[in-house]
Amino acid sequence: MPGILTDSQRQTVDPTEIEARIVVAPLAARVRVVLVGTTHPGNIGSTARAMKAMGLKHLHLVAPERFPHDEATALAVGAADLLLTAEIHANLAAALDGVDIAYATSARDRRIDWPTFTPRNAAADIVARDETQVAVVFGPERSGLSNTDLDLCQRLIEIPTVPDFSSLNLAQAVQIIVYELYAAAPLRVAPPRRNRRLSDQSASAEDVAQLQRHCMRVMAEVEFFEPGKPKLLDRRLRRLLSRAELRDSEVKILRGFLTAVEERLERQRRAPL
Numbered sequence: 646m647p648g649i650l651t652d653s654q655r656q657t658v659d660p661t662e663i664e665a666r667i668v669v670a671p672l673a674a675r676v677r678v679v680l681v682g683t684t685h686p687g688n689i690g691s692t693a694r695a696m697k698a699m700g701l702k703h704l705h706l707v708a709p710e711r712f713p714h715d716e717a718t719a720l721a722v723g724a725a726d727l728l729l730t731a732e733i734h735a736n737l738a739a740a741l742d743g744v745d746i747a748y749a750t751s752a753r754d755r756r757i758d759w760p761t762f763t764p765r766n767a768a769a770d771i772v773a774r775d776e777t778q779v780a781v782v783f784g785p786e787r788s789g790l791s792n793t794d795l796d797l798c799q800r801l802i803e804i805p806t807v808p809d810f811s812s813l814n815l816a817q818a819v820q821i822i823v824y825e826l827y828a829a830a831p832l833r834v835a836p837p838r839r840n841r842r843l844s845d846q847s848a849s850a851e852d853v854a855q856l857q858r859h860c861m862r863v864m865a866e867v868e869f870f871e872p873g874k875p876k877l878l879d880r881r882l883r884r885l886l887s888r889a890e891l892r893d894s895e896v897k898i899l900r901g902f903l904t905a906v907e908e909r910l911e912r913q914r915r916a917p918l
């Protein structure tokens with residue numbers, strides 16, 4: 646990948662020379678770790694410690710069972726500052742406010758047939774998406790993320806394991822992923838700055854969600870599904886659109902097409918019989 650130094654390059658380049666040429670990637674400013682429904686406060690503390698060691702600082706907690714808690718503070722060791730600034734939310738949607746791409750994490754799960762990233766590939770993907778706000782979302786210890794919460798995410802990260810024992814301790818799963826982010830990103834040759842408006846960026850999660858709702862409205866209007874039974878279609882369409890990694894211009898084409906269908910239907914409704 647252009648602009649990213651590999652481990653071996655990093656070891657051979659004179660650090661003073663690097664300093665003159667690179668900017669430190671502001672990953673900490675655009676990556677948040679979200680823990681959903683954590684049961685054990687110790688896992689929250691260990692997560693803070695794992696994050697701090699890898700240079701991340703934004704911890705978001707969705708309905709933690711017990712927090713703040715002595716055990717969280719004890720296991721955070723020198724990273725208690727991340728617990729003090731941690732933001733607490735009632736639900737995942739609130740924790741994802743302002744996020745462009747959310748990466749769900751899950752142990753092997755047959756319910757989910759999305760394309761999955763390894764932690765290393767996900768880290769490369771995140772590092773390459775300059776100026777994108779990213780969340781990495783972790784589920785409760787016992788049950789993992791619910792379908793409803795998975796629906797709010799656009800990518801899936803699975804830490805490879807042996808086939809018949811895939812579930813890791815929550816904070817250890819966090820550690821592996823934040824380590825890969827750190828390894829992929831600490832030194833970065835300053836990229837030529839692109840004009841955001843001129844280049845065709847990846848569509849934001851909000852734009853894709855609006856496209857998905859627009860599709861559902863038009864499908865309802867042309868009676869594509871049985872009224873009141875769009876549930877499964879809704880979810881499959883959402884996953885299809887997330888998987889497609891649409892760009893801004895592609896969302897515009899599809900929205901334009903749907904609007905043209907709506908306008909045509911409207912004209913037909915008004916036309917005298």
Ligand code: SAH
Pocket residue numbers: 750751752753754782783784785786787788789790802803804805806811812813814815818
């Ligand atoms: N029985 C649950 C286990 C949850 S472990 C399940 O099957 O998902 C708690 C959290 O740790 C998970 O929700 C996920 O966020 C993370 N985790 C554990 N093992 C993982 C793995 N192999 N890959 C990715 N995330 C994992």
